Amino acid sequence: MEQNQFDAIVIGSGPGGAAAAALLQHRGVNTLLVEKNNFLGGKMVSIERDGYAYDLFPHGQVPMRAPAFKDVYDEIGIGDRWEAALECEDDRNVITLAYRRHDWKDYNVVSQPQAMADPRPFFKLWKLDDPADQMKAMQFMTEMLSTPEDQMDELDAISMHDYMQRFDVPYEVYSYMAFHANASIAEPIDKVAASEQIRIMRHMMVHGGGGQYRGGFAKLARDMVARFEELGGTLIKNCKVDHIIVEDGRAVGIQTRHGEFRAPVVISSAGIQPTALKLVEPGVLPEDYVDYVKKLEPGWGFTSIRYFLDRPVMDVAMYVVYSDDSWWNQERHDAVRAGHKPDEVILFMVNHTFYDENAAPPGKQVLVSGTICSSDPEDQEIEHLWSVMDKQMVELFPEIWDACERREYAGPKEISTLTRD
Structure with missing residues (x-):
């Protein structure tokens, strides 16, 4: 292309990059957006194929009500394109949960509407009938909701495990938080920052969780990039960045x-x-900063199975499966890496056809299931x-398994191919 001078350059068209580029262009900053793939969305890639529309991996947005992306849509002038597929006021059953306590033989399976700040559906799931235990659980939830924001930063360096040691909570509450650390953040409860997990829990309890979009999460990137181009921004796809050009200690461009x-801004x-x-x-960045970045421990990966059903058998938006034995803390993760083969895994599953009637051909459905795994592609x-994910599907949701006409599998290798150089 002829033009090679811009006011700003953005690398990557995932939701963050797409939002940054669209906001800059809307505010009058002549911006170049480069994407190494021939599609938009980064890790939030969505697939449209054979009459189906679904995400490569299961996602659920938190918060559901008034997310930051809605503010971006409104500012850049495309609020009318906002297509949230589920509202937290929806009174239908939207989630099916299956939980097994360590000393139970079978899972307890319940379906419920958005629980928000109401703990009673979870008491039913956990069979937590003792009023004293219920009170302890509510006191913990109240503390999470009421901690002043100016005190939250103090929890950045404290793990959720260590934070919970301050409270006398039933083990069922701890087990749920351990599952949640895996499913929402892909991290162990003894490593995730308490501040991060508490903020997510607050959003879920006040503004709902499990938000989705018609067409999948990649619709966000597509909409924002389309508006970016409408406003005069320049998009180049299939454009792998070799390196960021740095002169006199400042980023000045890309090769x-x-x-x-x-x-002048990259x-x-x-x-x-x-x-980094x-x-x-x-040799460009300070050596101590490079060492710091090298030592950062990446979050775990997520591996998925897509189940394509030949008839409609699912009537909720999300499915959650976990037990006291299936979530991973650091010790359990390390055991799996060392060769231990778990009998159970956590599952977070999204039924795209609940959110969008056009996500599958008439009379069919698609379910995207996922569990945590190592981030190592190999x-x-x-x-x-x-194999464990399939086994649990057979045992817990035989009607879904019986309706399945084909399956697709994906893991860190596919994500690495899509998003890493």
Whole structure:
């Protein structure tokens, strides 16, 4: 292309990069957005194929009510394109949960509407009938909701496990929080920052959780990038960044196979480690900062199975499966990496046809199921996890399994191919 000078350059078209580029262009900043793939969305990629529309991995937005993306849509002038597929005021049963306590033989399975701040559906799930235990659980939830924001930063360096040791809570509450750390953040309860998990729980209790969009999460990126181009922004797909150009200690552009592009501002949405360790050439960033980035421990991966059903048998939006034995803390994760083969896994599953009647051909449905795994694309545990996921589907939801006409599998290798250089 002829133009190679811009006011700003954004690397990556995931939701963060797409939002940044659209907001900059809307505010009069001449912006270039580069994406290494031929599609938009980054890790939030959605698939449209054979009459189906679904995400590659299960997602549920928190908060459901008034998310930040709605503010972006409104500011850049596309509020009329906002298509949230579920509202937290919806009184239908939207989630089916299956939980097994360590000393139970079978899972307890219940379906419910959005629980929000009402703990009673969880008391039913956990069979937590003792009023004293219920009171302890509510006191813990109240503390999470009422901690002043100016005190939350103090919890950045405290794990959720250590935070919960301050409270006398039933083990069922701890087990749920351990599951939640895995399913929502892909981290262990003894590593995740208490501040991060508490903020997510607050959003869920006050504004709902499990939000989705007609067409999947990649619709967000597509809408924002479409508006970005309408406003005069420049998008280049299939444009892999070789390196960020740094002169006199400042980022001034990017070098790509399409040539060199310059701007006084460069925003990378490629991730902190790929940016600092690959896109910025050695010797540019301070050595102590590079060492800090190298030591950052990445979150775990998520592996998924997509079930394509030949008839409608699912009547809720989400399915959750966990037991006291299936979530991973760091010790359990390390045991799996060392060769232990778990008999159970957690499951978070999204029924796209609940959110969008056009997500599957008439009379059919699609379910995207996922569980935690190592982030290593070459890890050998993935196929075993898939077999356990299928086994639990047979045992807990035989009607879904019986209606399944085909399955697709994906894991960290696919994500790495899509989003990493």
